[in-house]
Amino acid sequence: MKNKTVKSHYDIIIVGSGPAGLGAAFKLAENSECSILLLEKKKISSGGLRNDCKQNYTFPVGFPLEHWSQESAEKLLKEVKTHLYPKIEQKYNIEKYSKRAQKIGVQILSIDQSHVGTDKSSQLISSLIDKLKALHVEVALQHEVHEVAADKKEIILTNGSKISFKNLILAPGRADYDWLQEQLDTLHVEYNDNIVDIGIRVETKEEHYPIVKDYYDPKILFPNKVRTFCTNSGCAHIVREKYKGYYSVNGHSLSKENKPNGLVNFALLKTIRLTEPVVSGQQFGRILGQMVMQLSGGSVIMQRVGDFRLGSRSKKETFNSDLYDFEPTLKSAVAADLSLSMPAKILRDIWKSLKMLDTIIPGVLHPSTILYYPEIKTYSNKPKFINENFMVKDSYYIIGDAAGTSRGITAAWASGIRAANGILASL
Ligand SMILES: Cc1cc2nc3c(=O)[nH]c(=O)nc-3n(C[C@H](O)[C@H](O)[C@H](O)COP(=O)(O)OP(=O)(O)OC[C@H]3O[C@@H](n4cnc5c(N)ncnc54)[C@H](O)[C@@H]3O)c2cc1C
Numbered sequence: 001m002k003n004k005t006v007k008s009h010y011d012i013i014i015v016g017s018g019p020a021g022l023g024a025a026f027k028l029a030e031n032s033e034c035s036i037l038l039l040e041k042k043k044i045s046s047g048g049l050r051n052d053c054k055q056n057y058t059f060p061v062g063f064p065l066e067h068w069s070q071e072s073a074e075k076l077l078k079e080v081k082t083h084l085y086p087k088i089e090q091k092y093n094i095e096k097y098s099k100r101a102q103k104i105g106v107q108i109l110s111i112d113q114s115h116v117g118t119d120k121s122s123q124l125i126s127s128l129i130d131k132l133k134a135l136h137v138e139v140a141l142q143h144e145v146h147e148v149a150a151d152k153k154e155i156i157l158t159n160g161s162k163i164s165f166k167n168l169i170l171a172p173g174r175a176d177y178d179w180l181q182e183q184l185d186t187l188h189v190e191y192n193d194n195i196v197d198i199g200i201r202v203e204t205k206e207e208h209y210p211i212v213k214d215y216y217d218p219k220i221l222f223p224n225k226v227r228t229f230c231t232n233s234g235c236a237h238i239v240r241e242k243y244k245g246y247y248s249v250n251g252h253s254l255s256k257e258n259k260p261n262g263l264v265n266f267a268l269l270k271t272i273r274l275t276e277p278v279v280s281g282q283q284f285g286r287i288l289g290q291m292v293m294q295l296s297g298g299s300v301i302m303q304r305v306g307d308f309r310l311g312s313r314s315k316k317e318t319f320n321s322d323l324y325d326f327e328p329t330l331k332s333a334v335a336a337d338l339s340l341s342m343p344a345k346i347l348r349d350i351w352k353s354l355k356m357l358d359t360i361i362p363g364v365l366h367p368s369t370i371l372y373y374p375e376i377k378t379y380s381n382k383p384k385f386i387n388e389n390f391m392v393k394d395s396y397y398i399i400g401d402a403a404g405t406s407r408g409i410t411a412a413w414a415s416g417i418r419a420a421n422g423i424l425a426s427l
Contacts, residue, residue: 009164010037016171018047019409020400023416029135036137041144046125053116062408076414086114092214100360109219117255167395174401189392190384196281197377199269201249203370208363209264222353231266237329246289248376267375285376301336306367313337324368389422
């Protein structure tokens with residue numbers, strides 16, 4: 001695939017094969033005769049689909065409200081389903097949890113979800129890519145776009161080759177926000193990036209968080225913009241992911257065919273909206289991540305709830321005590337002190353939310369529960385769009401998490417459809 005010869009011109013080039021790029025590619029291929037090139041810098045395709053792959057099919061999960069109405073999201077979610085064939089998970093006892101939550105000012109959203117699993121998502125991706133190829137889309141993996149030459153309507157790959165286009169869709173995902181910022185500068189498109197989500201990942205025994213038996217990935221909204229995110233159970237583990245200059249934790253679980261390990265993990269995130277003079281959410285996240293790197297000797301940190309409550313740092317020995325009866329799944333996390341690394345405002349709101357969660361689902365604050373930090377989600381560059389199809393300049397579209405048009409798989413796919421609709425209307 002690496003040596004695939006790409007042509008020197010296409011009607012449409014899509015950069016990034018995550019769900020946003022795929023959504024655009026399918027819509028365009030199924031509705032036009034245009035020549036389409038889908039470029040992906042990695043060896044394996046499809047960005048964030050490659051992970052746990054929980055798909056949410058209920059508005060507003062994943063859909064930033066400044067870009068989506070319920071009507072526009074629901075219309076496109078129907079289309080997303082025709083490509084991803086979700087098997088919606090059953091939910092039980094939601095009323096019971098919701099009643100308890102409402103009493104203390106917390107909201108539980110009832111969401112239609114499907115779960116593929118980290119071990120199964122690659123099969124889904126391969127079948128999607130095969131279908132795209134059958135639909136005359138050229139897919140070039142290990143082809144990284146170095147820059148966009150706006151004056152010539154060309155992209156330049158890192159191997160030096162140049163490819164011209166009539167329409168360009170950029171869908172590079174949130175990990176490559178700084179690359180996208182450079183392209184936006186070149187294109188003279190205004191943007192801002194003032195939002196970031198900062199939080200922790202909680203790991204505990206399933207018996208301490210039994211709601212997951214009733215609701216696979218419970219979406220719980222707390223006061224002060226704190227929410228649960230990406231719950232994993234069954235065969236669940238925590239990973240650390242490398243970003244530029246720091247690590248962020250994240251959670252995974254394997255499909256139901258794997259033996260359960262009795263553990264659950266989920267993130268508790270607080271959305272921070274920065275105002276002048278601090279305007280870069282990505283930069284703020286990076287600074288906090290780098291502080292943890294300094295304090296942990298180059299990794300992420302973890303603390304047992306029992307130690308946190310007593311105001312004492314966790315130590316290696318803490319994890320061997322008889323009270324603390326499960327091993328952390330992220331072995332590279334360093335036992336430390338959360339309150340030394342997290343800004344007070346964030347820590348206060350997260351701890352308060354955890355106490356509320358423990359009131360709704362008693363047990364989650366068992367002394368053995370582990371709090372990992374940091375989990376950082378830098379979302380977007382929020383470009384200034386000139387129409388509802390996420391066009392930023394004539395023939396240029398920017399979609400997906402990198403552009404703040406989505407915050408999840410299904411919304412990213414839907415944003416790809418919207419950009420494709422713009423191009424189809426212009427043909
Ligand atoms: C570990 C993890 C787990 C997640 N789990 C879930 C989940 O279970 N459910 C959910 O809804 N969301 C989940 N998300 C979020 C979800 O993955 C994203 O919302 C979604 O993937 C965004 O889609 P996207 O197409 O915008 O970007 P991405 O999926 O990030 O795809 C962007 C692609 O563009 C490529 N690219 C970037 N720059 C270039 C370049 N210059 N040249 C060529 N290619 C380039 C990247 O390699 C990447 O493959 C998870 C995210 C992570 C990191």
